[in-house]
Amino acid sequence: xxxxxxxxxxxxxxxxxxxxVWFLWLHQAWPxxxxxxxxxxxxxxxxxxxxxxxxxxxxxxxHTSPLFHPLAFAPPGWHVAKLHHGPFLIxxxxxxxxxxxxxxxxxxxxxxxxxxxxxxxxxxAYLLSRDRGLATAAGIAYALFHGSYAAMRIYGNHLPxxxxxxxxxxxxxxxxxxxxxxxRALRRAGILWGLGIAGNLYLxxxxxxxxxxxxxxAWRRKRLGRFLLYGVGTAVAIGGPWVGxxxxxxxxxxxxxxxxxTARGNGYPWADALTWNPYHPGSRHLPRTDRPxxxxxxxxxxxxxxxxxxxQLAGRRLRSRRLLRAAALGALLATGIALRxxxxxxxPEIPAVRSVYEGIWRIGHVRKPELFRExxxxxxxxxxxxTPLLLLWAVVPFYEAAGTxxxxxxxxxxxxxxxxxxxxxxxxxxxxxxxxxxxxxxxxLMRPIPTLPWPYAIHPAFEWLRRNPEPGAVIDVFADHTPxxxxxxxxxxxxxxxxxxxxSGFPPFHPRWIEALQRGRGLLFRxxxxxxxxxxxxxxxxxxxxxxxxxxxWPFSLEGCFEPPSVPSPWDYPICxxxxxxxxxxxxxxxxxxxxxxxxxxxxxWAEGTEAEAxxxxxxxxxxxxxxxxxxxxxxxxxxxxxxxxxxxxxxxEESFPDCGERRIRWEIPAGAIRRGVNEVxxxxxxxAPPPAGDxxxxxxxxxxxxxxxGP
Numbered sequence: 001x002x003x004x005x006x007x008x009x010x011x012x013x014x015x016x017x018x019x020x021v022w023f024l025w026l027h028q029a030w031p032x033x034x035x036x037x038x039x040x041x042x043x044x045x046x047x048x049x050x051x052x053x054x055x056x057x058x059x060x061x062x063h064t065s066p067l068f069h070p071l072a073f074a075p076p077g078w079h080v081a082k083l084h085h086g087p088f089l090i091x092x093x094x095x096x097x098x099x100x101x102x103x104x105x106x107x108x109x110x111x112x113x114x115x116x117x118x119x120x121x122x123x124x125a126y127l128l129s130r131d132r133g134l135a136t137a138a139g140i141a142y143a144l145f146h147g148s149y150a151a152m153r154i155y156g157n158h159l160p161x162x163x164x165x166x167x168x169x170x171x172x173x174x175x176x177x178x179x180x181x182x183x184r185a186l187r188r189a190g191i192l193w194g195l196g197i198a199g200n201l202y203l204x205x206x207x208x209x210x211x212x213x214x215x216x217x218a219w220r221r222k223r224l225g226r227f228l229l230y231g232v233g234t235a236v237a238i239g240g241p242w243v244g245x246x247x248x249x250x251x252x253x254x255x256x257x258x259x260x261x262t263a264r265g266n267g268y269p270w271a272d273a274l275t276w277n278p279y280h281p282g283s284r285h286l287p288r289t290d291r292p293x294x295x296x297x298x299x300x301x302x303x304x305x306x307x308x309x310x311x312q313l314a315g316r317r318l319r320s321r322r323l324l325r326a327a328a329l330g331a332l333l334a335t336g337i338a339l340r341x342x343x344x345x346x347x348p349e350i351p352a353v354r355s356v357y358e359g360i361w362r363i364g365h366v367r368k369p370e371l372f373r374e375x376x377x378x379x380x381x382x383x384x385x386x387t388p389l390l391l392l393w394a395v396v397p398f399y400e401a402a403g404t405x406x407x408x409x410x411x412x413x414x415x416x417x418x419x420x421x422x423x424x425x426x427x428x429x430x431x432x433x434x435x436x437x438x439x440x441x442x443x444x445l446m447r448p449i450p451t452l453p454w455p456y457a458i459h460p461a462f463e464w465l466r467r468n469p470e471p472g473a474v475i476d477v478f479a480d481h482t483p484x485x486x487x488x489x490x491x492x493x494x495x496x497x498x499x500x501x502x503x504s505g506f507p508p509f510h511p512r513w514i515e516a517l518q519r520g521r522g523l524l525f526r527x528x529x530x531x532x533x534x535x536x537x538x539x540x541x542x543x544x545x546x547x548x549x550x551x552x553x554w555p556f557s558l559e560g561c562f563e564p565p566s567v568p569s570p571w572d573y574p575i576c577x578x579x580x581x582x583x584x585x586x587x588x589x590x591x592x593x594x595x596x597x598x599x600x601x602x603x604x605x606w607a608e609g610t611e612a613e614a615x616x617x618x619x620x621x622x623x624x625x626x627x628x629x630x631x632x633x634x635x636x637x638x639x640x641x642x643x644x645x646x647x648x649x650x651x652x653x654e655e656s657f658p659d660c661g662e663r664r665i666r667w668e669i670p671a672g673a674i675r676r677g678v679n680e681v682x683x684x685x686x687x688x689a690p691p692p693a694g695d696x697x698x699x700x701x702x703x704x705x706x707x708x709x710x711g712p
Contacts, residue, residue: 018136021441022118025140026111029446035107036100038451045106046489046570047506048085048093049456052102053496055090066090067245072492073511074473074501075535075617076677079249082509088198088242089161103454113160118143120167125418127174128319129425134433137440138421141300142167142413144277144444162203163410165196169207170323170414173214176231177322181223186230193231194238201246204239205402206411209333213326250398254512254678257400260337260371263393264384267336268406274302277443296413299443303436304420311423318426320419327415334408337393339385346383354382357390364394370512371400401509457565458497461541461575464562465498472538473501475580479545485514486543490570503537513615513678517592533582534590535617540578556580589706591616591681598697604704606634608697612683616647616708621676623711625669627652630704632662634689642686643701648679662704669708681708 039045058066067087072078081087097105122139129135142163169192176185193211196203211232218227249255258266276283276298311318318324357377364372371393392399424433465474476486476494487507495502505514540556556578564572588604596612597605618625633641635657644654645667652667685700 039103039454041450041452043489046493050493052097071495072505079252081245081249117164124171125421129422131425133437134421137437138417162200165203168192183230190231190234193235197239198242255509264337266404268334307423316426320422323415324419327412330408330411336405457569459571460562462497474539476504476541542576544573545576606699614681616679624671626709627667628707629665633657634699635660644684646682
């Protein structure tokens with residue numbers, strides 16, 4: 001045979017065989033026969049299905065911007081660029097959806113990005129190890145254990161976009177380092193990083209951690225300026241506009257990220273790291289829903305650690321050492337705020353350590369008071385094994401929007417598997433290496449991905465809402481003795497069926513005023529149902545109602561309860577619909593009164609304590625408004641009462657009551673202070689005092705009327 005033909009054959013075979021192994025594995029785990037008729041089962045899949053339907057309807061039917069959705073988080077509406085499946089991803093998927101349907105677009109795009117993750121890991125592992133068998137195993141291990149495949153059951157396919165971008169960015173940085181940090185190689189790395197950020201903002205954090213490791217190497221070679229200009233600068237130029245869209249959406253809707261209590265429980269429990277693949281066909285049980293879906297795997301991670309230790313003892317200097325440093329950094333970041341097993345670990349309080357975290361907490365309270373609510377470190381936090389990473393939540397803008405920090409383990413998986421493949425290529429004979437590769441591939445076998453029939457079967461409750469001619473918005477709630485808002489992708493997906501404005505929306509981020517409603521939910525659903533009716537809310541949609549709901553004493557009448565569809569669907573549970581009344585209590589106010597108020601009485605309502613909160617819904621903006629008050633104080637002898645009102649943080653005015661008499665007050669609210677949708681109103685008083693006749697309340701001012709009138 002011609003030597004050149006033999007070399008070409010070996011080269012083609014060196015690529016075709018790994019690709020053949022990959023597609024065999026992928027088809028076994030994700031059968032292609034379901035591409036047109038079924039959609040992946042997982043709540044985040046609802047997100048992308050909804051986004052495809054909404055973008056298509058907005059662009060081709062409504063001829064409006066798809067970046068604003070008027071039906072979620074009604075009445076203000078919702079800026080959708082904050083979704084994991086942002087505008088860039090949906091723009092890539094939309095042509096396939098238009099040509100062959102939404103289900104095909106999701107499946108095809110999933111196959112594409114998982115294949116990109118495999119190819120990137122394979123190419124990077126082969127670059128460092130020169131062993132195609134180990135590189136194939138490392139590629140499949142990374143495509144599986146970075147968490148996104150397993151998460152398809154829960155999280156949809158946005159994570160593999162970030163992790164595919166991460167491995168290609170790592171490959172480009174390794175090439176740039178080998179080429180002496182040339183501008184061309186750095187620009188290539190910056191392009192890949194920027195495209196990854198545009199696809200999924202997690203790559204801003206994952207790629208940032210990876211870039212820090214390589215920035216250190218560039219600085220040592222006196223190439224820091226070149227790295228920042230060509231590498232980071234290119235990434236910012238490409239990914240920056242998409243980050244800007246995301247920040248704009250967060251600020252427009254005053255979105256809140258996860259709470260610190262949630263973040264404290266979201267660190268990676270390291271007992272889960274070296275466990276057998278729970279999604280293997282031979283595994284009996286799936287992971288608990290309160291655990292991370294990602295495990296590094298018993299065989300790939302365990303053998304990688306053994307190989308790395310052996311190569312260290314043998315004195316082998318690995319080219320993947322920068323990736324291993326990035327893996328260690330990823331493991332640290334994945335640990336989160338507190339060390340945890342099944343729950344955050346507790347230790348005796350150490351005064352010196354407490355003073356450090358007390359200082360971090362106070363910084364956070366100044367910078368992010370909505371996150372660090374208490375002015376000082378709570379007692380329960382002082383006795384837990386906290387990490388210095390709490391400082392990131394305190395000082396880094398939007399860090400709380402990172403969601404579950406265990407996703408940083410993707411960086412650990414990348415460095416560990418690539419480093420392990422290189423280590424074994426240096427210390428073991430060929431047959432031994434291929435045996436390890438076969439074991440890695442054996443554990444990588446997956447159960448077929450769960451799917452649901454597409455199009456989804458519509459729940460009869462949503463069909464009833466669609467056919468009911470009576471106008472009005474809905475409130476989705478989960479069933480509890482005091483119902484709370486149902487923040488779920490299920491909720492927003494339902495808007496594409498019944499087309500009604502809905503008070504609820506997507507988790508885990510929601511507008512600040514929704515958090516206020518959640519804290520005052522008993523007031524919202526029981527004490528002021530008429531307020532809801534006056535603002536256009538007509539139906540209460542209760543998911544999974546318990547059989548004893550009649551005992552709760554709701555002020556709502558039942559319209560009907562509906563059984564789930566007869567075929568599998570995202571709504572495989574009963575839903576009941578109740579009617580919201582639009583009258584029933586004295587019309588004291590058109591504000592929603594939250595904290596600091598007593599119950600309404602025939603004459604009006606008392607403010608309790610020295611501060612009271614309320615919300616005002618502005619249906620439109622553009623002109624001024626007037627705050628009208630009729631108020632009288634509960635006075636202490638010789639101490640005049642004082643009333644101050646702030647509207648969205650702006651002081652409207654102050655009134656004193658030197659004679660303890662009733663006052664009629666009118667303060668103008670400037671047009672520039674009013675936001676469309678939800679506005680915060682805060683009342684402050686000089687003091688509160690107990691009334692006579694044994695009343696245990698501490699009262700400040702009584703209001704006969706609190707009203708905001710639009711117009712001058």
